[in-house]
Amino acid sequence: MKHFLSILFGLFSLVTIYGQNTIKGKVIDEKTKEALPFVNIIDNNNNGATTDIDGNFSIVSTKSINSLKFSYVGYQVAEINVSNQQYIVAKLTSTSYELNEFVLLPGENPAHRIINNVVANRKIHNPEKSLDFKYESYNKLYITGAVDTAILNNPEKISSLDTNNQKAIEFLEKHHLFLMESVTERKYMQPDKSYEKVLASRVSGLQNNTFSLIATEIQSFSFYEEMLTVMDNSYLNPISVNSSNKYFFLIEDTTFSGSDTVFVISFRPKKGKNFKGLKGLLYINTNGFAVQNVIAEPAQEEEGFGVKIQQQYEKIENSWFPVQLNTTILFKTAQINDFKMLGIGKSYLKNIEINPDLNKKEFGIITTEVADDVTKKDEAFWFKYRGDTLSEKEQATYHVIDSVGKAENFDKKITGLEALLTGKLKWGYVNLDLNRFVKYNDYEGFRLGAGLHTSSKVSKVFSIGGYAAYGTKDKTVKYGGDFNTIISKQSDIELNFSYQKDVVEPGVVQFNSYEKPLLSAASNRNFYLSRMNDNEKMEARFQFRTLRYLKVFLFANQEKVSVTNNYFYRNKIDDNTTLFVQDYTFAEVGAEFKYAFKQKVIQTLNYKYAKATKYPILYAKVEQGLNQADGDYEYTRFTFRTEKQFNIKNIGKPKFFIETGFIVGDAPIVKMNTSIGTFKPKNFLVATENAFETMLPYEFFSDRFASLHFRHNFGSLLLKIKKFAPEFVVTTSVGYGDLSKPQNHGGVVFKTMEKGFYESGIAINNILKANFSTFGVSAHYRYGPYQFKKASENFTVKMSLGYSF
Numbered sequence: 001m002k003h004f005l006s007i008l009f010g011l012f013s014l015v016t017i018y019g020q021n022t023i024k025g026k027v028i029d030e031k032t033k034e035a036l037p038f039v040n041i042i043d044n045n046n047n048g049a050t051t052d053i054d055g056n057f058s059i060v061s062t063k064s065i066n067s068l069k070f071s072y073v074g075y076q077v078a079e080i081n082v083s084n085q086q087y088i089v090a091k092l093t094s095t096s097y098e099l100n101e102f103v104l105l106p107g108e109n110p111a112h113r114i115i116n117n118v119v120a121n122r123k124i125h126n127p128e129k130s131l132d133f134k135y136e137s138y139n140k141l142y143i144t145g146a147v148d149t150a151i152l153n154n155p156e157k158i159s160s161l162d163t164n165n166q167k168a169i170e171f172l173e174k175h176h177l178f179l180m181e182s183v184t185e186r187k188y189m190q191p192d193k194s195y196e197k198v199l200a201s202r203v204s205g206l207q208n209n210t211f212s213l214i215a216t217e218i219q220s221f222s223f224y225e226e227m228l229t230v231m232d233n234s235y236l237n238p239i240s241v242n243s244s245n246k247y248f249f250l251i252e253d254t255t256f257s258g259s260d261t262v263f264v265i266s267f268r269p270k271k272g273k274n275f276k277g278l279k280g281l282l283y284i285n286t287n288g289f290a291v292q293n294v295i296a297e298p299a300q301e302e303e304g305f306g307v308k309i310q311q312q313y314e315k316i317e318n319s320w321f322p323v324q325l326n327t328t329i330l331f332k333t334a335q336i337n338d339f340k341m342l343g344i345g346k347s348y349l350k351n352i353e354i355n356p357d358l359n360k361k362e363f364g365i366i367t368t369e370v371a372d373d374v375t376k377k378d379e380a381f382w383f384k385y386r387g388d389t390l391s392e393k394e395q396a397t398y399h400v401i402d403s404v405g406k407a408e409n410f411d412k413k414i415t416g417l418e419a420l421l422t423g424k425l426k427w428g429y430v431n432l433d434l435n436r437f438v439k440y441n442d443y444e445g446f447r448l449g450a451g452l453h454t455s456s457k458v459s460k461v462f463s464i465g466g467y468a469a470y471g472t473k474d475k476t477v478k479y480g481g482d483f484n485t486i487i488s489k490q491s492d493i494e495l496n497f498s499y500q501k502d503v504v505e506p507g508v509v510q511f512n513s514y515e516k517p518l519l520s521a522a523s524n525r526n527f528y529l530s531r532m533n534d535n536e537k538m539e540a541r542f543q544f545r546t547l548r549y550l551k552v553f554l555f556a557n558q559e560k561v562s563v564t565n566n567y568f569y570r571n572k573i574d575d576n577t578t579l580f581v582q583d584y585t586f587a588e589v590g591a592e593f594k595y596a597f598k599q600k601v602i603q604t605l606n607y608k609y610a611k612a613t614k615y616p617i618l619y620a621k622v623e624q625g626l627n628q629a630d631g632d633y634e635y636t637r638f639t640f641r642t643e644k645q646f647n648i649k650n651i652g653k654p655k656f657f658i659e660t661g662f663i664v665g666d667a668p669i670v671k672m673n674t675s676i677g678t679f680k681p682k683n684f685l686v687a688t689e690n691a692f693e694t695m696l697p698y699e700f701f702s703d704r705f706a707s708l709h710f711r712h713n714f715g716s717l718l719l720k721i722k723k724f725a726p727e728f729v730v731t732t733s734v735g736y737g738d739l740s741k742p743q744n745h746g747g748v749v750f751k752t753m754e755k756g757f758y759e760s761g762i763a764i765n766n767i768l769k770a771n772f773s774t775f776g777v778s779a780h781y782r783y784g785p786y787q788f789k790k791a792s793e794n795f796t797v798k799m800s801l802g803y804s805f
Contacts, residue, residue, distance in 0.1 A: 023065050023082050024058045024153055027051050027072075030091035037328065038295050038310055039072040039092070052328055052342060054146065060391065087153030111249035111265050117289035118239045118282075125290045125320045126224035127188070133321070134187045135352040136199075138385040142397070143178035145169075145339035146330060168337040176397040177336060179204040183377075183385045192598055193363040198370045200377040200385075204401035218327050218345055219309045223294050227647055228278070231307055231329070235276050235298065236649050238267040239291070246273050246650065252281065260287040269299045274717050275650055276300075280308075290320040300720070303769075306330035317354040324348055350385070364490060365545060366608075367600040374605070422607045424453075431455045436467050441529035444503065445473025453484075456605075461486050469502075474532075478502040492545040499539075503532035504561070507674030507701055509639040509661065511619050512541070512553055513594040521802060522689040528678045528697050533670060534562040549599060553592040558630060560585050561670050566747040569668035580746070584668055587631030590623040616644035625667060635665030643690070652714040657690040660706035669745050673705045674698050675735045675753065685798040687763060687778045692733050694759045694782035694796050701750045702737025709733045713765075726776065729763040755785035765800045776800040 027039045035055025042048050044067045049059040059065065068090070070078045075092040082088055123129045147169060151157045158169060180203045186196040220229045226241070227234045238247045246269060253264040263286070268279035280296035290313065297308040310326040329343035383389065390398075424431040436451030449469030454462075466481030480500030487493040504510075516522050539557035546552060561584045568580040599613040619641040627634040639661035647653050661673060677695030678688050687693065690709050710732050716725035737753035739745075761780030768775040782794040 021061045021063065021065050022058060023068065023085065023088065025056070025088040025090060026148075027055045027057065027070060027090045027092060029075075030093050036072055036075075036092060037308055038326075039070055042069045042071075043067065050326070052146075052344065054148070054330075056148065109244075109249065111251045111263075112244050114251075114263050114265060114284055114289065115239060115244060115249055118284055118291065119241060119243065121289050122224045122239060125288065126222055127319070127321055128192075128222065129224070130190075131319060131321075132189050132355045132358055133353060134185070134356050134358070135349045136385070137184050137186070137347050137349050139180075139182045139184065139345070139347045141178075141180045141343060141345040142176040142394070143341055143343050144176045145172045145336045146342040147172060147339050164337050165339070168339060172336075172339075174393060174396055175400050176204075176393065177341065178401065179394055179397045181382070181386075183381075187358060187362060189358045189360065189363060193360065194367050194600075195363050196368045198368075198374055200381060201370070201374045202377075202382075202398075204398050218329075219311075219325060221325075222322055223291050223296075223311050226649060228296075230296075230298070230309055231302075231305065233276070233298070233302065234647055235278050238278060238280075238282070238296075240649065246270060246275060246277065257285060257292070260285050262286070262292060274720055276715070285320075287315070288320065292320075304331070304333050306332065316352050319354050321352055321354070322349060323352070365492070365548060365601050366490070366603045368602040370604045372605065422609065424607075426455055427452075429455055429457045431465075433465070433467065436469065439526065441526050443474060443530050443532045444471030444476075447471050449478075471503075474503070476503070488544075492543065492551060494543050496541045496543070497539070498541070499537070501536045503564075504535040505529055506531060506533055506567075506670045507672050507698070508676070509621060509637075509673070511594075511621060511639075511641065512555075512592055513551060514619060514641070520689070521687065521800070522691075524686045524801060525676060525678055525688040525691045527686060528680065528688075528691075531565060531698050533564055536560040549595055549597050551594040551596075553594075554590075555592070556589045558585070558587050561668075563670075567669060567745070568747045570744045570746060581668070584670060585630050585632050586667075586671070587626040587629040588623050589626065590621065592622075593620045594618070614646075616642050618642050625665065625671070633665070633667045633671075635663055635667045635671065637661065637663045637667075637671060650717075652712055652717055654710070654712045656711075657709040658707070662704040666741065666744065669701055669750075672701045672703050672739070673737065675700045675702070675705065675707055675737060675757065679796050681793075685796065687798040687800040692735065692757065692759060693731075693761060693778070693780040693798065694794065695735075695757065698748075699751060700735070700737055700753050700757070701745070702739050702752055704740070705735070705737040705753075707733070707735040726767050727763075727765040729765060729778075730761070731763065731778075731780070732758075732760045734758055751786070753786065757786050758782070758784035763800050765802055774802040776802070 023043070027036045027041075028034060029036060035051075037051055037055060039051040039055070039057070040048070041050065041057055041059055043059055043061055043065045045061045045063045045065065047059055047061045049057050051057045059068070064083075066081065066083050068080050068082050068088075070080070070090050070092060072092055075094055078090060078092055080088065080090055127133055145168060151161075152169065152173070158166060161169070181201070182198055183200040184196055184198050186194070188194050218231060223237070224239070226237055228237050229235075236246060237243065238249075247267045248270045250266045251263055252266050255262045255264065263284045265282045265284060266280070267282060269275065269277040277299045278296040279299045280294065282291060283293035284290070285292040291311070293310070293312050295308065295310045297306070306329070308328045310324075311322055312324040313320045314323045315321075316323075325345075325347040327343070327345035329345070331341040331343065334341045423434050425434055430452045431454075433451035433453065436449045439447040441447065447469050449467060451465065451467030453465030462483065462485040464481070464483050466479065468477065468479040470477050478501060480498065480502060482496055482498035484494060484496045487495060537557055537559040539555055541553055541555040543551065543553045563582040568582050569584070571579040571581045573579060595618040596610065596613050597615040599617075600611040602609055602611065621637075621639045623637040625631060625633045625635040625637070639659070641657075641659045643655070643657040645653055645655035663671060675695060676691040677697045677699050678691045679685070679694050679696055689711065692707075712730050714728045714730075716727060718728045719726060735753050735757040739752045742752065759780055759782045761778055763776060763778035765776035765778075766774045767777065776799070778798050778800045780796050780798070782788065782796075787794050
């Protein structure tokens with residue numbers, strides 16, 4: 001999400017900027033002179049404002065502003081006369097009694113008793129663990145320039161700036177750079193059924209609805225999960241189990257809410273504790289020891305952005321429920337002239353119903369959906385949810401940025417970002433397939449090509465597409481095409497017919513439902529593909545969804561394969577005749593299964609895509625070879641695969657990939673299994689995932705096999721020095737394989753793995769960064785029954801290449 005937003009806001013930084021009663025200013029700590037964020041401000045006309053991440057504020061009123069009242073946790077309430085002033089610096093005095101962490105105090109820290117009570121009650125107060133509910137939300141996100149108000153209100157300082165910056169300030173006085181509003185409706189039913197629909201969306205400069213989901217994705221819905229998500233990063237919750245071992249808590253203040261006491265407790269990671277944590281303030285209400293308000297930010301600054309979040313809760317029908325979520329984001333790498341971009345997001349939850357009448361039938365596989373008329377709501381609809389009209393500055397933002405967006409064709413430019421998310425670039429009546437443009441492998445060299453499919457402008461029910469490619473090393477043209485029709489959108493029922501004349505790697509099972517990320521370490525394995533066979537294939541495939549999370553593919557195909565190396569299959573005709581065959585025809589029917597428990601699916605107007613699930617995803621495939629319909633071989637091939645990455649607090653991220661399978665019957669090596677090796681002596685080597693780092697490509701073949709690839713990423717838990725935070729990863733891979741009739745295969749040399757193959761390694765990633773790429777180093781060692789005689793040959797050192805997305 002953070003990169004999604006960075007790219008979006010970077011787009012608006014390309015815009016050229018042209019040259020009521022308002023009080024602006026800054027709020028600081030009187031003692032430390034540090035800026036105070038999220039300070040609440042009320043003027044004498046009951047207009048409100050909140051300071052931004054740098055303590056700056058601006059409050060506007062149609063009436064004269066005579067005084068401002070400032071209130072902030074741990075500080076004395078201050079009321080300041082501002083008559084005839086345009087800019088002020090408000091200094092707040094701390095009321096907290098600060099304790100030195102290194103002073104030995106008798107007894108238990110009194111804050112721990114309160115925090116322990118909060119932890120004990122967290123499931124009761126977590127709406128997603130204890131309630132059915134529904135609500136509507138109004139969300140607003142705007143981007144402006146982070147200009148210090150001391151400059152804005154000092155004509156001499158402004159005049160000393162260059163012309164471009166002066167024009168930028170003049171523009172920012174009257175407009176935001178970007179403004180987005182959305183209205184959503186959400187229903188939730190225990191234990192985990194959720195459905196959210198975006199009813200309305202308006203984005204300055206754009207008609208594209210892709211960004212409708214941003215506002216509800218920036219931070220976790222509630223502050224009660226073990227790990228909190230902020231801008232796609234996970235942080236250990238200060239109110240998680242045993243959090244007092246990691247966090248230092250201090251009672252800063254005590255206030256009252258009716259007859260209840262509210263404790264204001266600051267939190268931050270203890271010194272010497274290395275983990276991804278937060279710092280901030282918790283307002284704990286003694287009525288159930290529930291969070292009433294929280295302000296938090298990463299304890300250690302993230303490299304590309306600064307972010308602070310706030311969540312406010314109210315007692316609704318005897319249950320604590322979030323009513324407002326605020327986010328302030330400072331983009332350090334996205335600028336407008338010399339000023340960094342500042343994002344302010346607010347979500348207001350309205351019409352909250354606790355334990356309403358809900359039916360399971362209201363919840364399908366799609367968990368988030370965009371309404372067909374999302375961009376067509378009138379002002380009466382918006383007024384209902386805003387509760388007010390837009391300010392002059394907001395109206396001006398829509399007017400000016402919409403005009404600029406139309407002139408600069410922002411909608412066309414933003415399709416590039418959408419293409420990164422979906423792998424498809426919209427281009428009028430067709431969608432271009434990005435993964436078809438350029439690839440590289442050892443067999444084809446650079447594979448240059450293009451692919452396209454008809455877009456929803458042609459039909460929302462069917463698509464026709466094709467591709468063509470050329471290899472610079474094998475100097476061969478490849479091509480293919482397909483027709484796909486959607487029978488039922490809700491149940492994922494589709495029918496597909498395809499044809500291809502291409503090259504295919506032998507011994508690797510292809511899962512139609514398995515999608516490898518375009519930019520990932522697993523994709524590095526493509527560099528090592530050095531053995532391909534010519535392949536001509538026709539296939540019909542029918543897919544549907546059942547049991548909610550199970551996706552089924554039924555298929556039938558005919559495939560002609562011609563070997564391009566010296567391999568041959570011994571086909572015994574009789575006692576006196578054996579053919580050495582290098583051309584094969586296969587006829588297959590089969591089924592493929594994908595089970596993704598509790599996976600969430602998002603449906604926009606143009607695309608459907610699945611979010612990650614916290615459970616392992618299971619894959620299975622059964623292929624039945626037929627000796628009819630021109631098929632030459634009868635066999636049954638079973639393959640199973642699963643993978644998952646976990647996030648374990650204070651430990652890191654373990655990840656595993658398991659694949660196993662076997663074949664019943666006789667078939668050429670094309671239908672066997674090759675344990676994927678990515679080691680080539682004397683070559684420049686790049687580390688991979690889900691592959692053997694010390695195994696030669698195509699060193700082993702089997703008809704019964706199992707492989708496990710395990711890696712544990714400690715992140716920066718082991719070492720972090722200021723901005724230098726390398727990631728330490730330990731890896732282990734194990735493989736087993738057997739071949740029942742090795743005498744049937746000849747022409748090439750290969751081994752089997754009856755005794756087991758073993759390797760382990762360590763990687764240090766993220767040592768260097770360059771733009772969106774990261775660089776590191778990894779070392780791996782091969783051991784066990786199949787290690788080489790020379791110890792040095794069992795070691796391999798590779799560059800680890802990553803992507804900071």
